[in-house]
Amino acid sequence: DAGITQSPRHKVTETGTPVTLRCHQTENHRYMYWYRQDPGHGLRLIHYSYGVKDTDKGEVSDGYSVSRSKTEDFLLTLESATSSQTSVYFCAISESMQERDGYTFGSGTRLTVV
């Protein structure tokens, strides 16, 4: 198994509430990523991390924050959830920029904001 897990797998939350999604890896990979996937848009990068406490924004970062205090954990927080953040969220890991296998993805978190 790839050694990457996401929790929760499904969540329904109300508009305006904070939500935190967790990505946990056992591979000791350097890079971790959060993507969202929506019909007609494909996978879009929210935030990524290139080491402990080292993070940067992706193309759709507004309304999201991340933290990485340990190599194995990468947290995505929606500060105040909105209906436009209803989506499937995927975490991914990667070891290096020369890696031929690209990313390994977690199973995804389906988030519904009502």
Place this chain on the structure above:
Amino acid sequence: GQNIDQPTEMTATEGAIVQINCTYQTSGFNGLFWYQQHAGEAPTFLSYNVLDGLEEKGRFSSFLSRSKGYSYLLLKELQMKDSASYLCAVRTGGGNKLTFGTGTQLKVEL
């Protein structure tokens, strides 16, 4: 900016061959990936090209032309289980980031 284009949908017959095209315009290039994604599941890695030419792996082949900004994924001897979405992604510099196309939904029919 980054732009990756793929057809939205394709239909093919079991046992046939299908080619899924991908064109890209990106700032920087450090490899092109193809992923397969079944409905409700995570994407899984299929192939990788960084130099021009053809890479073959069993029933799947992928081609890259960097000068044309063009790639294709070739699936041979199609099976029903190949019905899935196929995602083209380009790795650009800085942070080892992948930019994805919107995916091609392939339907394999009897």
